[in-house]
């Protein structure tokens with residue numbers, strides 16, 4: 750069976766030419782929540798950016814056996830969706846971002862998702878409803894990202910990722926780092942149930958966390974990045 754995501758001989762260089770990492774090889778299968786751990790500066794964010802085709806890299810990233818370019822990069826980025834560590838650095842408002850991303854998207858309206866389906870107002874309403882369930886009032890959608898708190902921005906970004914129901918793989922960069930334990934647990938619960946729900950497009954998550962406890966709670970697999978390479982470990986790294 751073709752893996753959902755396959756990473757072959759992935760290497761990424763710093764501006765000065767030294768490698769952040771090289772020769773990374775791993776597979777993400779349907780149902781996986783792959784937790785990525787590693788010390789600060791080990792290359793976790795860089796890895797997610799390579800997977801979402803935001804960084805230049807050597808080697809191959811294959812989504813369902815095909816290169817990102819073969820889907821068209823905007824469509825690929827909607828299907829393999831990266832949520833940055835600090836969504837507050839995005840330009841404009843969350844509603845602007847939602848409109849742009851949904852115009853590239855494809856929602857699963859039937860058992861077989863199709864690319865480039867038209868997006869209706871309902872597509873845009875759903876993330877707003879998900880966000881409301883996480884105590885995000887609608888007026889926040891029209892504020893600049895820079896004027897949201899870190900935790901508000903994280904919940905809004907996550908509600909877009911979940912509510913649009915377009916992504917098959919979510920690439921999450923410390924998605925709950927600015928949340929209190931209760932909000933964090935609510936987000937973990939929704940993501941885990943989305944992964945199990947048959948009507949959801951979501952098939953796998955790659956999740957960076959510095960929290961060993963969170964890694965243990967959410968992860969089905971654990972990768973540890975160190976010294977420019979990564980290894981699969983059976984338990985979260987202590």
Ligand SMILES: Nc1ncnc2c1ncn2[C@@H]1O[C@H](COP(=O)(O)OP(=O)(O)OP(=O)(O)O)[C@@H](O)[C@H]1O
Nearest residue numbers: 763764765769787788789790791792793794795796
């Ligand atoms: N645009 C860039 N130009 C030059 N070096 C960069 C750039 N982005 C990242 N780096 C370097 O690449 C290395 C890996 O950074 P990265 O942000 O991927 O680490 P990380 O493991 O996610 O760290 P943290 O846990 O602190 O978020 C670091 O040495 C960082 O300084």
